[in-house]
Amino acid sequence: MSTFIVEGGHKLSGTIRVQGAKNEALEVICATLLTPEPVEISNIPDILDVRNLIGLLADMGVKIRFPEKNKCIFQADELNLDYIHTEAYRKKASSLRGSVMIIGPLLARFGSAVLPKPGGDKIGRRRLDTHFLGMMKLGADFEYDSENRLYKISAPEGLHGVYMLLDEASVTGTANLVMTAVTAKGTTTIYNAACEPYVQQLCRMLVAMGARIEGIGSNLLTVEGVERLHGASHRCLPDMIEVGSFIGMAAMTGSDVVLKDVSVDDLGIMPEMFRRLGVKFTFEGDDIHVNQSEIYEVDTFIDGGIMTFSDAPWPGLSPDLLSIFLVVATQARGSVLIHQKMFESRLFFVDKLIDMGARIILCDPHRAAVIGSGRFQSMHGTVMVSPDIRAGIAMLIAALGSKGTSRIHNIDQIDRGYENIEERLRSLGAHIIRVAD
Numbered sequence: 001m002s003t004f005i006v007e008g009g010h011k012l013s014g015t016i017r018v019q020g021a022k023n024e025a026l027e028v029i030c031a032t033l034l035t036p037e038p039v040e041i042s043n044i045p046d047i048l049d050v051r052n053l054i055g056l057l058a059d060m061g062v063k064i065r066f067p068e069k070n071k072c073i074f075q076a077d078e079l080n081l082d083y084i085h086t087e088a089y090r091k092k093a094s095s096l097r098g099s100v101m102i103i104g105p106l107l108a109r110f111g112s113a114v115l116p117k118p119g120g121d122k123i124g125r126r127r128l129d130t131h132f133l134g135m136m137k138l139g140a141d142f143e144y145d146s147e148n149r150l151y152k153i154s155a156p157e158g159l160h161g162v163y164m165l166l167d168e169a170s171v172t173g174t175a176n177l178v179m180t181a182v183t184a185k186g187t188t189t190i191y192n193a194a195c196e197p198y199v200q201q202l203c204r205m206l207v208a209m210g211a212r213i214e215g216i217g218s219n220l221l222t223v224e225g226v227e228r229l230h231g232a233s234h235r236c237l238p239d240m241i242e243v244g245s246f247i248g249m250a251a252m253t254g255s256d257v258v259l260k261d262v263s264v265d266d267l268g269i270m271p272e273m274f275r276r277l278g279v280k281f282t283f284e285g286d287d288i289h290v291n292q293s294e295i296y297e298v299d300t301f302i303d304g305g306i307m308t309f310s311d312a313p314w315p316g317l318s319p320d321l322l323s324i325f326l327v328v329a330t331q332a333r334g335s336v337l338i339h340q341k342m343f344e345s346r347l348f349f350v351d352k353l354i355d356m357g358a359r360i361i362l363c364d365p366h367r368a369a370v371i372g373s374g375r376f377q378s379m380h381g382t383v384m385v386s387p388d389i390r391a392g393i394a395m396l397i398a399a400l401g402s403k404g405t406s407r408i409h410n411i412d413q414i415d416r417g418y419e420n421i422e423e424r425l426r427s428l429g430a431h432i433i434r435v436a437d
Contacts, residue, residue, distance in 0.1 A: 026098035037231030130173035161186030252401035298334030332372035
């Protein structure tokens with residue numbers, strides 16, 4: 001375990017390049033299990049969750065080579081399938097939420113898969129029904145071993161195409177089902193599919209590997225099964241959640257920061273939502289220039305009602321961004337209602353922001369009313385513990401924009417999603433150090 005010590009109240013200045021997308025990397029790395037041929041993936045973020053997933057694949061027998069930084073070549077031609085029945089596999093896979101996307105490729109290619117109940121952020125119930133119900137429709141048999149908390153799935157008679165209407169537009173569920181369907185016999189139609197850019201990227205990589213997928217970018221995907229997939233090369237998009245994180249940091253510290261190569265066309269509604277929060281920035285080609293010299297003022301609805309920010313399926317606002325919007329709103333001029341619809345435990349970190357002087361009313365597990373102070377550095381430093389990735393980065397943003405010194409414990413949670421964050425922030429002028437507990 002490690003701790004960040006952050007001296008707040010310092011403006012940031014300079015240019016920073018956004019890392020590769022965490023959520024996309026987890027999806028496309030799992031997809032390399034679908035073929036025995038080499039698959040090259042570049043712009044992979046060097047973060048804890050990705051390293052753990054790569055380590056899990058290596059333990060399964062996947063050959064892994066790093067020709068250069070943030071680029072990896074995977075070859076799953078000699079997998080040890082006995083490994084997924086071991087205690088070592090259960091322990092490692094259960095600690096990583098992204099491991100759930102291993103079962104689709106294993107089921108598609110080898111006809112069976114085993115998965116312990118996966119871990120990840122403690123942000124509320126995160127059910128897997130969408131994954132398994134879809135696989136059962138494709139012809140798989142499913143069993144849950146409640147005593148060992150183990151999911152078992154197999155398709156002794158093979159998989160066949162089918163029409164399915166997903167009960168929710170699950171990102172990982174859509175990714176898993178597309179990977180399961182690419183070699184199923186016949187045509188699979190997935191309606192109410194998630195259409196986030198990272199799901200689109202997964203589909204494009206699968207097409208490059210020989211899959212036949214139509215409707216990419218929509219909520220209706222049609223997958224025509226093929227005999228086998230082959231190798232390909234793929235590059236991950238920039239991480240839109242990191243883009244939002246740095247916009248929030250620059251706004252809350254009244255800074256002048258340029259974010260390089262953000263893939264503007266793949267940011268969805270996020271930039272417009274920051275504008276409604278009052279944040280000032282411009283697009284310069286594929287870069288974003290945030291220049292927040294004055295305090296930001298929250299917009300209102302046309303009828304004068306208090307602005308509400310809520311999560312929604314793509315292209316709506318990602319639930320991963322709401323923690324950032326909440327903390328940035330604490331210094332704005334005006335009031336905001338944050339409505340986290342998806343996860344019931346994601347707003348519980350606001351008690352620490354209240355300790356720092358923020359004016360927040362936690363209405364219930366899903367809603368928080370924020371009354372902005374209307375001035376920079378309106379909060380003071382404190383001691384915090386990061387409960388998950390997004391709350392952790394929100395706490396870091398709060399610490400950077402507050403007076404005095406803050407200590408943030410359990411920053412391994414932040415490391416799961418952000419690459420060398422303290423070094424990159426120091427390059428912008430932040431006063432932040434990492435110490436071992």
